[in-house]
């Protein structure tokens with residue numbers, strides 16, 4: 001009896017997501033103690049409305065990071081994709097076609113990140129630092145500093161339509177989470193991703209096309225970043241050139257808080273969902289507690305470092321538990 | 324010319340930007356034979372087996388596998404013919420489970436959806452435990468991460484994988500490096516198990532004493548040339564040691 005209990009405890013402690021989950025629960029309790037309104041219907045609605053935008057970006061970053069690469073350009077694509085939609089619509093292209101074209105363009109730009117990184121063999125950190133600056137510059141250039149008008153012809157309901165206290169975006173987030181979880185944990189491609197990020201030499205030796213695996217994840221990551229940008233733009237009914245500024249850092253923070261290793265080969269989808277919740281809840285809770293907004297960055301910084309320390313420490317301990 | 328061996332490499336030459344790594348090496352492996360490939364560091368052992376496993380093409384010379392001439396353009400092609408190479412550092416993904424490592428790149432699928440295959444996890448669990456039992460390796464669960472295994476156990480997993488996928492030739496490049504005496508002994512057991520199943524193997528080491536107990540034949544390389552090729556009954560440790568030290 002004691003044996004199985006210990007065994008279960010060890011299994012639980014070895015879960016990648018465990019430290020982020022504990023932190024999330026603690027944070028919720030603390031904010032609830034500070035302000036009971038924190039768990040009110042309205043506020044929960046507010047949180048659930050902003051989470052998908054970070055969460056979807058972070059899921060893409062997670063997948064790519066597991067495959068062993070980085071993407072810093074997600075925040076810029078987050079702004080670029082909706083701006084392109086506005087641009088296409090203002091050129092007289094059908095709104096739905098405009099959305100499809102802009103998403104395809106995001107996919108293509110992800111392919112470009114991948115191609116430059118893999119073909120020239122340079123670190124993706126450098127490639128995507130470059131494209132981050134390029135696409136942000138392009139956004140500013142296109143908008144000329146002025147947000148282009150948001151067309152009322154755009155069908156926004158399928159992405160951000162209201163359903164009680166929820167918006168449709170939470171369903172998209174849930175759907176994407178389930179899909180990516182499935183791909184990562186239950187398909188051969190997921191196994192190739194872990195292998196590619198975990199030991200590229202071994203993966204190649206076993207006949208896995210690691211370049212293809214990485215390229216697909218670069219494209220997925222950019223597509224999701226663009227898609228999340230469209231969600232935010234549709235929610236706010238505007239296309240601000242400043243959208244998604246600093247989002248790459250939040251997405252990476254959500255990813256590593258959730259237990260994904262910066263070095264690749266290790267990570268979970270659920271952890272990143274928890275990490276995204278944690279970041280947006282800290283954001284919202286600080287507002288509810290009337291703390292000055294700059295505390296947000298301080299807390300995210302602390303949460304990131306703490307999560308990784310906890311993760312390492314807890315796993316170390318759990319491994320030594322013999323049962 | 325009749326070819327009775329699984330592998331025949333004839334007159335193999337290889338240069339690396341002016342450096343001659345192999346000059347005119349003939350090398351063969353019989354069916355079910357364990358060949359020990361020994362020689363000092365830099366003798367050309369790894370280069371020879373990298374040519375055999377499709378990593379590099381030879382600059383000169385011919386390779387026959389099961390009597391047919393082969394021109395491998397990738398390790399994948401060699402693997403498809405049944406040549407499995409186990410490099411110590413490159414054999415496993417440490418953070419992945421034993422099961423996922425065994426089936427890496429050759430996953431068992433229940434069905435396919437577009438470009439994706441849905442993994443048949445129960446069957447992979449079962450098959451990986453069976454494969455491990457065949458090399459007498461008993462692990463608690465197929466989900467244990469490889470980095471929790473000892474170096475010898477990892478070699479065992481790699482060999483179980485080679486057996487499972489019906490390899491005809493298993494090449495082990497310095498499998499006993501950095502292993503304790505006891506662990507090295509286990510690797511030798513794994514190689515004996517391969518032989519029992521009729522699978523040929525090439526066991527590379529710079530340490531003759533690791534190779535000698537299991538090898539049926541011992542090939543000695545020195546400075547890119549073959550300087551000895553003995554059936555074990557026709558030679559002794561002393562003779563080979565002398566040969567390795569002399570030139």
Ligand SMILES: Nc1ncnc2c1ncn2[C@@H]1O[C@H](COP(=O)(O)OP(=O)(O)O)[C@@H](O)[C@H]1O
Nearest residue numbers: 339342344362363364365366367368369370371
């Ligand atoms: N990829 C390579 N590029 C240049 N030189 C190499 C390469 N691989 C091996 N060599 C050289 O070829 C010779 C034989 O090396 P190797 O086959 O690795 O020896 P061993 O495995 O017997 O220690 C050495 O002189 C080594 O420096």
Ligand SMILES: [Mg+2]
Nearest residue numbers: 368369370497
């Ligand atoms: Mg070598």
